[in-house]
Amino acid sequence: MDLNGLIKVVDEVDELESDVSFVRILWVTHSGQHRCRAIPRKRFYDVVAKNGVGLAFVSMVMTSFLDRPPSGCSVGLVGEARVTPDLSTIRTIPWSKQDEMVLGDLNVKPGQAWEHCPRDALRRVSKILKDEFDLVVNAGFENEFFLLKSITREEEEEWIPFDSSPYGCSSAFDVASPILREIASALHSIGIPVEQLHTETGKGQFEVVLGHTVCTKATDNLVYTRETVRAIARKHGLLATFLPKYILDEVGSGCHVHLSLWQNGQNVFMASDESSKYGISTLGEEFMAGVLHHLSSILSFVAPLPISYERLQPTTWGSYLLWGNENRSAPLRASSPPGTPNGLVSNFEFKPFDGVANPYLGLSAIIAAGIDGLRRHLSLPEPVDTCPNLKNLQRLPKSLSESLEALDKADFLVEFFGDKLLTAIKEIQKAEIDQYSENKDAYKQLIHRY
Template identity: 50%
Template sequence: MAPLTERELSLLRDRIYSAPLVDGHTRSLVDHQTSSIPFLCGFEETEGHVRETPIHTLSFKRGLREIASHYGCNPSLKSIEAHRQAFTLERLYFKCLESSNMSAVLIDDSLPLDKTCSFDWHKSVFPNAFRILQIETLTENVFKEVVGNRDKCTFDDFVDRFMSTLKEYSKQVVALKSMAGYHGALDIDPQVAKSEAENAFKRCIQPCASICNAEKCLSDYIFLCGLKVATECGLPLQVHTGFTKRGSDLVLINPLHLCPVLEDQQFTKSRLVLLHASYPFLKEAAYLSNQYPQVYLDFGLAVTKFSFKGLFSAVNELLETAPLNKILFSTDAYAFPEAIFLGIKWAREVLLQVLQCTCASGDLYFDEALEAASDILGGNANNLYQLSHAPNDTLNQVSKETDPSSTNNHKTGVKYVRLLWSDSSGQRRCRVVPKERFEKVVKTHGVGLTTCCMGMSSHVDGPAKDCGLNAVGEIRILPDSESKWIIPWSLEEELTLVDMHMTPGSPWEYCPRSTLKRLSAVLQAEFGLVMKAGFESEFYILKPDPESLKWVGLDNSSYCSSLSFDAASDLLFEISAALSLMDVNVQQLHAEAGCGQYEISLNYEPCLKAADDVLILRETVKALVQRRRLLATFLPKLFPNDIGSGSHVHVSLWAGDKNVFQGDSSEASHYGISKIGQEFLAGVFHHLPSILAFTAPLPNSYDRIKPQTWSGAHYCWGRENREAPLRTSCPPGTDLGVVSNFELKSFDGCANPHLGLAAILAAGIDGMRRHMKLSEPIDNDPSLVEESLKLLPTSLDQSTRELEQNSVLKQLIGTSLVKCIIAVRQSEIEFYKKEGDVARMLAERY
């Protein structure tokens, strides 16, 4: 087999570094500023004392350099310790998790260290923290309770209390854990006699005795009791194997000693996780996972013990035999967050090298390596520990319960705020400010921006001729406090939409959001109505073709093809999840008819939120696809011989909770539409040629709007007619013959959604003010209608001329803003008629 191509290697690297990660086993952190635990203990897992040996190991020397690089200090132990003391534990923790994409962490909080942080503290800084219960710790606690009266204490009392307490705690944890391989041996006898264990217990309750040093028969019996509870409760049992304490008999910690337990009938449904991959018995552990369905492997702890070459060899050895769906990642971090940082960093680096080699050797296909990366880093743990059903209720690092507007940076980790807007040409633009400055200044006073920002076209960052704006003057972009979310793919950033003001409190007449707000207020004041809208956004996902050096469709399947959906399902689900976290409600996802074309439909919302939502959708799709080294584009006509992409919008009118666009049984209702709905739609129909200058803003837009392409080329409307630019719709749940909304198909993904909806709203208001009459619908293909139907404008030049002559829209939307838009459109016309194929440039911008 040939090695991976440069592109394949890049995609594999992206998958490994972006895959949600589950840290399957770690220890509690300590407050480094007050604890007596030396920093070096984090490299040793010793209880408060440290040997000199670690500082001479390759892993320590490399770790020190990488921690120093991450902190931006000198690569010396003294410098790092000084840096650590200057920051709180929360700050260090968030710094060490920076860009980790860690989605969940499982914590064993049983180890009593000086100034150990509680489990509640861990959950407060990382909501997706889950607890592991160590059965030996519970054994000691129950023993202390039961033996208060040594004369009356019985073994049965102890066992009953232990089992009942363990079952109760099992409701609050995702796994149990045994230290059998650390304290003693793994040659556990599944048939150990109760009488032997009872005699050993009696010796433990004698004065000066302790259950911590119990005889092997009693330790075995307790282990088996714990395994029974874990099996009954459906919990995995993590077993400490490998890396045992000094003085232990290494022969007895070979995991093959567990075979009698694994073969016992009462434990065939158990699930055991061998921690630390049983080092130095890696092959034996891999063999067990291969032969026994109950056995899983965790390759944690070796991270701080091995050189990079040693780590590579260890993980590579595991993959020689162990099933890929049974290998789990953990940092096994101890006391300090730097161990988490190193564990995540090195595991990803090693996994990249190992999977690259497995592909080169022919053991895995490229797509299998991608799947293995996701599974090993998080997917296997999610399935094994059933984290989607765990007590935390969520796997998202940014919980819905977390208030994204919170100013507590220590808890959210937010460092920057992205201020997002869309200009006259429909391009998304942003400014980014540090969170601290946002809270102190920007939230109230905004950020300065040149006035010509709304006069720029798609091809040049300068004001269009005659737009009325130039380099002189400045406005303020002010954040909308109700539209601020943590960015799911950039957890150190918040995103907020902005309004444009001359001075804070004085909306600028060129502002798209302010214009839509103003017209919405007119609709409410004059008619008591709210316009709601929902977008169906089509886009292409493209991959680079190494032969032609061009972008090509991700696949070549057909409309609603399940094969096409599968080709991008993980990416589409990631997009959907990210949108959900930003309060954007996805209704449907499916493959469209173009090669690599997809559609995401959003829920209908009040028109301002609908426009905001589609802007966020475009931002999300472009960003998450780009992270995969692919390209997403909403360009209306990307390929001359393939289907175009629209951003169809469904519109309805509401009075409170009632859809008043919808008709009823009264005589005033026609075509399933209410009287006021007919007037609104008639207004939109009347002004439709001019509206296209807002909803189809590029010359490329008109390459899409052609007859018999379901894009709405003819000047007509129809009932459930997908060839008409305006289609009344009867979705599921609507009474037969009654419509709930109308769809405008001549709206594309290059349009500013706020300006597009503002134009529709202005036209509808004019229709209601003048009580316009709706023409007869066209209920078949407009191309086949006998009487000649006019076409809508077939070029941006035509729709712009229509807008120039439309005094009503100018007055309602704003004369200065419309003048600016016309100038920008004319600039587009002049530029693109001189240029050749500009689809590639536009595909990257839109």
């Protein structure tokens, strides 16, 4: 065979491989579910990379329990958006190396975002913060999840923890180390830094702590992390779930996020010297005060299902309106990790966030609240640095219904999200409330969705 013949064969093999290799375009619905379209690699790079793929409007407003929109939803069956791949996010899939994955934006036409695009919502809010205050939010997520195994009892499948070891137990880490090591390696291969891995309080519960970075990238990293954890768990015959409560008598899983403010490459959430009252800069205090002030109003963005509120209980933490210095019972915790100068605070931890929230919408709501705090120069109340007297504290919404009532009063959010997106979110959450009030055990099936 001459050289030209060899080149032809190689080209034919490459074309054949591209036909059986796929690029998955990923997006996250308003109800926090990951969805994808798989495109043959050649077609993706020839056509879809530029033009995207069609997506029915209604696909974004499907509920957690059924692939249908809420009854009477303002987003109907007519109309189509385009899922346009953000090529800066394309990665080789670590557990399926012949394939790639990429995150998608939702556009109505090239270059024009659809008002329901969660990634664009976060970009819009971040731009307001940058334009008005020259500030950037950095974020780092802590991902708690359960690893479950399937057993059959009386001919019915049941999912139980794959291990029963307590918090921080090294033997539990030994049992799970093949999975955790593969997760960490996979995340490293796609540029996502892992800061810690450890066993959590629940049976079969673990946590992956991601490094902090600019908030738009941090949320992208979170989506890829969830994809990675679930896929590698399946590879090992297990099911990984980020559901805030998969059974009521077990501890819950959160998705705590650490937030800081940056300007010209410097952390300006932290005070410049120890003379600050709380070790937090004026900018940092006003931003955090806005988040605390609006916490009830934005709670349904970060805890969007009725089952979310089974985690936010007085017997755990994060259920009363307060902040504290290293206070684990507070929904907002001022944090001074090792290496922070004495008396100063480098970031604050926001604890109500959970693993069923759309991370782009959740983080957008937090930043919007912080912007309002900066605009109004809000001040933090005194921190609660002891075990609090709950009688003297305001309870956060105890249910999604109460959170939705608070959201209805949060007129300041219209500027950041727009009427159409806010209306759709409320419609979805009302449907969630109705579904789970009528079907008390329906949440148990959500381990297969989250």
